[in-house]
Amino acid sequence: MSLLTSVLMLVVSLALMAAGSVFLVNETRLSERSVSQLQSVGAAELVIAHALESWDPRNARHIGTGLYLVDRSGLGLLVRLKPVAFPQAALIAGGIVSLGPGARVEGPIDSSATGTGLTGDLDLSRVASMADLTIPGGRYGTLPAAPADGVIHIAGDAELGGGSGSGFLLVDGNLTVTGPLTFNGVVLVRGELVVSGSAALSTHLSGSVVTLMQATGDSSLWVTYDKALVINVLSRFGTPERLPSRSWTSLSQVG
Amino acid sequence: MSVKARGFTVLELVLALGLFAVVMTAVSRVLLSQKRLYRELGQRADLSDNLRTAGDILGAELWGLDATDGDILAFGPDSITIRAQRAFALACSVSGGVLVLNRAMTFGVRDIAVGDSMLVYADSVWQSGVATAVSSAACPDSAQIPVRAYEIVTYRSYRASDGAYYIGVRDAGGLQPIVGPLVPGGLLFSYADTAGAPAAVARAIAFVRIRIRMQSAEPVNRRGVTALLGDSLSRWVTLRNNP
Numbered sequence: 244m245s246l247l248t249s250v251l252m253l254v255v256s257l258a259l260m261a262a263g264s265v266f267l268v269n270e271t272r273l274s275e276r277s278v279s280q281l282q283s284v285g286a287a288e289l290v291i292a293h294a295l296e297s298w299d300p301r302n303a304r305h306i307g308t309g310l311y312l313v314d315r316s317g318l319g320l321l322v323r324l325k326p327v328a329f330p331q332a333a334l335i336a337g338g339i340v341s342l343g344p345g346a347r348v349e350g351p352i353d354s355s356a357t358g359t360g361l362t363g364d365l366d367l368s369r370v371a372s373m374a375d376l377t378i379p380g381g382r383y384g385t386l387p388a389a390p391a392d393g394v395i396h397i398a399g400d401a402e403l404g405g406g407s408g409s410g411f412l413l414v415d416g417n418l419t420v421t422g423p424l425t426f427n428g429v430v431l432v433r434g435e436l437v438v439s440g441s442a443a444l445s446t447h448l449s450g451s452v453v454t455l456m457q458a459t460g461d462s463s464l465w466v467t468y469d470k471a472l473v474i475n476v477l478s479r480f481g482t483p484e485r486l487p488s489r490s491w492t493s494l495s496q497v498g
Numbered sequence: 499m500s501v502k503a504r505g506f507t508v509l510e511l512v513l514a515l516g517l518f519a520v521v522m523t524a525v526s527r528v529l530l531s532q533k534r535l536y537r538e539l540g541q542r543a544d545l546s547d548n549l550r551t552a553g554d555i556l557g558a559e560l561w562g563l564d565a566t567d568g569d570i571l572a573f574g575p576d577s578i579t580i581r582a583q584r585a586f587a588l589a590c591s592v593s594g595g596v597l598v599l600n601r602a603m604t605f606g607v608r609d610i611a612v613g614d615s616m617l618v619y620a621d622s623v624w625q626s627g628v629a630t631a632v633s634s635a636a637c638p639d640s641a642q643i644p645v646r647a648y649e650i651v652t653y654r655s656y657r658a659s660d661g662a663y664y665i666g667v668r669d670a671g672g673l674q675p676i677v678g679p680l681v682p683g684g685l686l687f688s689y690a691d692t693a694g695a696p697a698a699v700a701r702a703i704a705f706v707r708i709r710i711r712m713q714s715a716e717p718v719n720r721r722g723v724t725a726l727l728g729d730s731l732s733r734w735v736t737l738r739n740n741p
Contacts, residue, residue: 489617
């Protein structure tokens with residue numbers, strides 16, 4: 244190969260490299276700009292929509308009653324939960340309420356309730372899906388421990404010998420309480436509720452008790468209606484919506 | 499006995515030198531054009547960076563506005579005056595006009611300062627006020643209240659002492675350059691309502707279109723012609739805090 248041929252190949256190679264670099268730089272610049280514009284116009288809206296569709300209060304920061312701050316990749320979204328409509332009564336039953344002598348119910352009693360009179364607009368399947376503790380039906384000496392103010396879901400008929408807890412107790416079947424159970428919050432039984440024991444070992448339920456069928460209680464039953472407690476427990480099950488105004492913010496740290 | 503001659507003839511030397519000169523000329527031209535190309539690419543990269551920076555800054559300022567609640571104070575084709583958010587924080591308590599903020603939950607471009615307009619989310623509405631003093635206090639991490647701090651700023655193009663045009667921001671501290679240089683008249687805003695029609699009043703604005711035309715800081719030589727490079731950016735910004 245002659246020297247002249249080598250020189251020519253060198254020149255051609257350099258020219259091709261220069262042309263290629265110009266092409267690559269221009270393409271990269273165009274791509275970056277397209278991505279930037281896409282991000283500015285649509286990305287935040289997509290994040291907001293996704294945050295509301297996949298709402299789970301456990302993934303958000305609770306900053307007040309029914310108010311949450313969602314942090315998604317530096318995007319802060321203030322989410323307000325539309326409160327759950329719920330009957331205001333101490334003991335609500337879809338069937339007959341049978342209370343023995345000495346049973347104490349401090350607050351209204353709704354018997355033979357139906358529809359929204361039973362559970363308001365609360366979505367029970369959503370409550371179950373947000374359970375902090377799910378256990379099968381069966382006989383339990385005491386109520387299994389769960390996070391305070393959490394959701395305990397018993398998937399079947401259950402018998403409780405006592406214990407204590409707070410939050411939301413959801414029982415898919417019948418619930419029989421035979422010992423001193425203390426629970427602060429909402430007890431919702433899809434089947435029949437039976438409370439039996441002795442007055443000395445009373446079962447104290449503060450908040451609200453709902454059974455979709457009949458309720459039976461002897462002298463050990465003591466139910467106290469607590470509206471504020473019920474609102475607080477149900478606040479996490481409300482429908483999420485962004486604040487009507489100024490819901491969005493950037494969460495970049497102060498530099 | 500004959501002696502074999504060694505070395506080159508004059509003709510061979512002349513041919514070799516000639517060929518060397520041709521090669522060196524070609525190489526020097528390639529190197530020169532590479533140097534010009536490198537310079538041009540550098541200017542293009544700077545220009546592109548400046549455009550992107552300008553778009554990001556203006557976009558970040560505008561997309562957090564709530565026009566329906568009066569965040570756009572004045573608007574025109576070449577400038578916009580807004581109530582720009584400077585900080586978002588969570589307050590531990592609000593009592594007697596005193597906000598105690600959680601320092602770990604304060605976000606934004608700077609801390610809240612005296613003179614900032616304040617919005618506090620209380621009783622399900624944003625309530626307004628002005629920061630008159632800032633001090634430090636203990637803040638337990640308990641139930642918290644959203645707080646926003648704002649300052650009034652104007653974005654517009656202006657001509658600096660070097661004769662070039664820049665995007666500038668005017669706040670309480672005066673006019674400061676942000677990025678440039680622009681071509682004259684190189685910053686334009688247009689405003690649309692939710693239907694996409696031109697917005698007649700500030701509270702109807704739902705989208706802001708930003709058009710920026712910039713030029714390189716230094717001229718480049720292309721095919722013997724020396725000129726400034728130019729590029730432009732157009733971006734629609736959705737005001738995300740509108741209801």
